[in-house]
Amino acid sequence: MGSVVTLDLPFRQTTREARQAALLHRFASERRSDTDVFWLKENAEVLNILSSTGAVLPPSALGPFDTLYRTLDRRLGFFPQYYRFLLSLCLDLEDLGMAGDKGARAVEWVAAEGLVAAELSDLQRAEARRLCLRRGVDPTSHDTGLDDRLRSFGSRSATFALPNKKAAYELTHIVFYLSEYGQRNPDLPAAFLDSLRFAGTVAFLEMNIDLLAEICIALRFAGQTPPSTWENWLAAQARHFVIEADSAGWMSDDYHPYLMVQWFLSAAGLGGFGAMLPEGGLRITAPRPHVAPLRELSECMYSLEGDRVADWSLMRTRIDPLLTAEAREVVEAAEQAVDFDAFFHGFSRAATAQGVPA
Numbered sequence: 545m546g547s548v549v550t551l552d553l554p555f556r557q558t559t560r561e562a563r564q565a566a567l568l569h570r571f572a573s574e575r576r577s578d579t580d581v582f583w584l585k586e587n588a589e590v591l592n593i594l595s596s597t598g599a600v601l602p603p604s605a606l607g608p609f610d611t612l613y614r615t616l617d618r619r620l621g622f623f624p625q626y627y628r629f630l631l632s633l634c635l636d637l638e639d640l641g642m643a644g645d646k647g648a649r650a651v652e653w654v655a656a657e658g659l660v661a662a663e664l665s666d667l668q669r670a671e672a673r674r675l676c677l678r679r680g681v682d683p684t685s686h687d688t689g690l691d692d693r694l695r696s697f698g699s700r701s702a703t704f705a706l707p708n709k710k711a712a713y714e715l716t717h718i719v720f721y722l723s724e725y726g727q728r729n730p731d732l733p734a735a736f737l738d739s740l741r742f743a744g745t746v747a748f749l750e751m752n753i754d755l756l757a758e759i760c761i762a763l764r765f766a767g768q769t770p771p772s773t774w775e776n777w778l779a780a781q782a783r784h785f786v787i788e789a790d791s792a793g794w795m796s797d798d799y800h801p802y803l804m805v806q807w808f809l810s811a812a813g814l815g816g817f818g819a820m821l822p823e824g825g826l827r828i829t830a831p832r833p834h835v836a837p838l839r840e841l842s843e844c845m846y847s848l849e850g851d852r853v854a855d856w857s858l859m860r861t862r863i864d865p866l867l868t869a870e871a872r873e874v875v876e877a878a879e880q881a882v883d884f885d886a887f888f889h890g891f892s893r894a895a896t897a898q899g900v901p902a
Contacts, residue, residue, distance in 0.1 A: 564594055565605035566821045572608035574825045575794045584629040589803055591636035596725040597810040599640065606642050613637055616646050620653065627659050628668070631675045639678075651679040660684060666693050667714050670721040694718045699735035704743040705890030707838065712743040712755055719762035726765040726811070737768060738886070745887045748774055748878050749841060751833035753781050757804035761811050770812075771881035778805060779814055784831035787819050793827030801830045835870035837878075845892060854895070856888040 571590050576583040587609075594601070612619070616634050620627060631654065635647045654660070660672045660683040673684045684690055698715050719740070722730035740763055747756040757778055760770040782805045785798070809816035844866045845852060845859075853859060864872060878884060 560815075560817055561599070561601055561605075563817050563820060564599055565601055567817065568594070568601075568605055569608055570821060570824075570826050571799075578612060581626060581629070584626055584633065586799060588629050588632045588636075589800070591640065592632060592725075593803055593807045593810075595636040595639050597807065597816075601640055603641070606637055606640060609633070609637055609642070613642055613644065613646065616650060620650055624657065624659055625662075627654050628671055628675060631672075635675060635678050648679040651676045651681045655681050655683040658683075666690060666697070667717055667721075670694060670718065674721045674724065691722065694722065695731075695733060695736060698739050699733050701735050701738045701742055702890045704739040704746070705887055706893075707746055707750065707842070709752075709755065712747065713758065715739055715743055716755075716758040716762040719765050723765040730766055732766050737763075737766060740766070740768075741771075741882045742887050742890065744770070744774060745878055745882055745884070746838065746891075748777070748881065749838040749874060751835070751837070751874070753778065753830055754801035754804050757801070757808040760808050761804075764811050773877050773881035775808075775812055775814075777877075778808055779812075781805065781831055782809060785819070786829040787821060788827055788829075789822035789824050790827035791825045794825050797826075797828045798830035799826075799828050802828045835868065835874065837867075837871040837874040840867050840871040841875060852892050852894045854889045854892045856885045856892075859888070859892065 568590060571587050572578075575586065578584075612633060616630060620630050623630070631647070631650055634650055638644060638647045654672075655676060660669055660676075663669045663672060669684055669687070669690060673682060673690070676683050695718075698718050703711050704715060719730055719732070722732070740759055744756060744759040744763070747759060756774055760774055760778065763770045785802050785805070787802075806816040808814075841863065844863045847866075848859075848862065851862075867875065
């Protein structure tokens with residue numbers, strides 16, 4: 545299935561820039577109210593992707609954000625808990641061509657108010673630092689160990705050889721922030737790169753388009769080339785997203801996987817943002833896998849209990865007959881993509897097969 549579009553598409557969508565401008569308009573004006581925190585989240589993601597990929601937009605493309613930009617000071621003062629969203633929106637708008645210097649003043653205010661001190665996690669502190677540094681202010685200058693802690697978290701590769709979506713998404717975002725979205729070397733240890741490949745293997749086995757796209761982007765930002773097996777699969781999945789006019793279906797659609805895949809395609813030099821968009825509200829539907837290789841593989845491993853060993857060459861002969869043909873095909877593709885033996889050593893949980901000692 546391809547993108548579902550109406551027949552009266554405006555001529556202005558015949559270029560990539562025009563399609564990106566149309567996407568901005570749909571997200572800014574046709575989905576949620578700009579008083580909804582999810583409006584902030586969705587639009588911050590769209591603008592961040594366009595800014596980080598160097599999009600060149602027509603002057604009118606940012607028009608839907610005029611009110612947000614004009615009232616930014618008041619919004620920050622009343623909604624300081626959303627300062628990261630608001631800063632991100634403001635800075636990306638300016639970097640994409642919005643006239644004004646509100647970003648510099650907003651960054652100074654955020655630092656003066658000590659808003660970063662309200663963050664509990666290192667990841668959120670790293671995001672806040674990255675945003676403020678875009679206008680020359682470091683609100684975490686006293687925290688000299690932040691980068692070391694982020695790299696240490698990502699270097700515990702055993703964490704990422706198991707299904708753990710929260711940890712995997714945090715891993716990719718650490719790379720985004722340390723690399724300034726691909727603008728600088730994030731200086732990642734070899735173990736951190738192993739973690740990215742392990743998390744990517746889990747995502748590929750799960751057929752998780754959204755997470756695998758983020759991992760491929762993170763690998764490129766780290767100066768690595770993602771496995772061609774992963775990238776070819778993502779490029780194929782990109783062709784099967786369905787975009788159709790819907791006045792309410794967007795409330796629970798697959799906008800995020802769509803944006804991540806478009807970002808991946810752009811980062812990989814494979815295009816991106818090629819679909820023309822119908823007028824009005826959009827519902828975006830991602831392709832659904834017809835097989836669950838990760839679940840099948842995990843269930844097989846769990847059923848083996850004390851018979852689990854960390855050697856994939858031995859376990860493969862025991863597991864293959866228990867998998868469906870479709871799942872086996874995906875597992876074989878995963879084997880070809882990375883050092884599957886290294887991944888399986890942690891995934892097998894052979895050392896904990898007997899459970900916690902009594």
